[in-house]
Amino acid sequence: MSRWIASLPMYNVTPRHAALWHSLLSDCVTDFARVSARSFDPGDVTIVNAPEGELMPHWRRKDLLLSQTCGFPYRMLGLADEVHLISTPIFDAPGCEGPRYRSALVVSARAWASGANTLEACHGLRAACNGADSHSGMNAFRHALAPLARDGRFFASVLSTGSHAATLQALASGAADVGAIDCVTLALLRDSHPESFDGVRTIGMTASAPGLPLIASRALGEGEAQALRDALDAALAADPERARTLRLRGFARLTGEAYAEIEDMANAAAQQGYTELR
CATH class of the missing domain: 3.40.190.180 (Cypl, domain I)
Structure with a gap:
């Protein structure tokens, strides 16, 4: 045993x-x-x-x-x-520096076409997040948004997806407009399934962390x-x-x-x- x-x-x-x-x-x-x-x-x-x-x-x-x-x-x-x-x-991976990493700030193609090419321009859009206990998908994202929020709010809604891959699928399908993805996950998925990123654009990176x-x-x-x-x-x-x-x-x-x-x-x-x- x-x-x-x-x-x-x-x-x-x-x-x-x-x-x-x-x-x-x-x-x-x-x-x-x-x-x-x-x-x-x-x-x-x-x-x-x-x-x-x-x-x-x-x-x-x-x-x-x-x-x-x-x-x-x-x-x-x-x-x-x-x-x-x-x-x-x-x-x-892009976004990594030694044992440190960042999250990529990504938007759907529709949001990009509507002018959401900066985090500030994502105000009032629909976010997607892998989980409330995730640094890369929530905590680093929240940290980047905090200076831009008003009265404790920035988005119209936040969809909980359960994983970074599901967040990317939500963006690609149009179910959400913006999210934050662990840069290592992003690089590994790009290596294996580059076609799945046709509907997603990267607009920036969060601060780095261990x-x-x-x-x-x-x-x-x-x-x-x-x-x-x-x-x-x-x-x-x-x-x-x-x-x-x-x-x-x-x-x-x-x-x-x-x-x-x-x-x-x-x-x-x-x-x-x-x-x-x-």
Whole structure:
């Protein structure tokens, strides 16, 4: 019976990407088993591409060997107090700078044709957002909009889509006019499905923030957390073509305090009276 669970769910934008992340995680687990101080077998780990149910309970599992979360739940929803911060990926994508990333501000072709070629010009339009607990789709977007909002409002409506891919589909179909998309997700989707962007235009970028952190249960000791960091580096080097397709260049070892920037962005919006994306 498996004793641990592992997942890398945040950038599984296509089945091919999901398979590559699964492969990288499998190599990481194998290397970790080789160097771990405790008796550990790769067969003790169940690797899942898409955890069942809500992600927060998954990230809080005591048997979580490795996963990836968003900076917003890590900093704002209490995960930082419950998990090891293992590392932060470094991606080769427009909008990334080392382990930092931005969100692309995107509009539908119809909105673009109507003159919505700046964020200011999107006032009164229909927004789409992947989720209220997303830094890239909500918090960074809210931070960019806060100076432009009046009486705590900017949009006519906000559609909750459930994912960045669904936000892009809403824009392409005309169900929404504007949204914010994680720049890594955007680059990976452009690589795989460029035709799906025919009805979408990019009008800018949000401020940058630390990227999506890799985490592990604190049931692991500090030495095992370090072994996981080393195993991730080894898995990256094991298959350069896999890394290229994933646009993955490396892993940075940030401190948890680096993610205070995400809270600072939320506070800056609140201080301007823009506490919700609306």
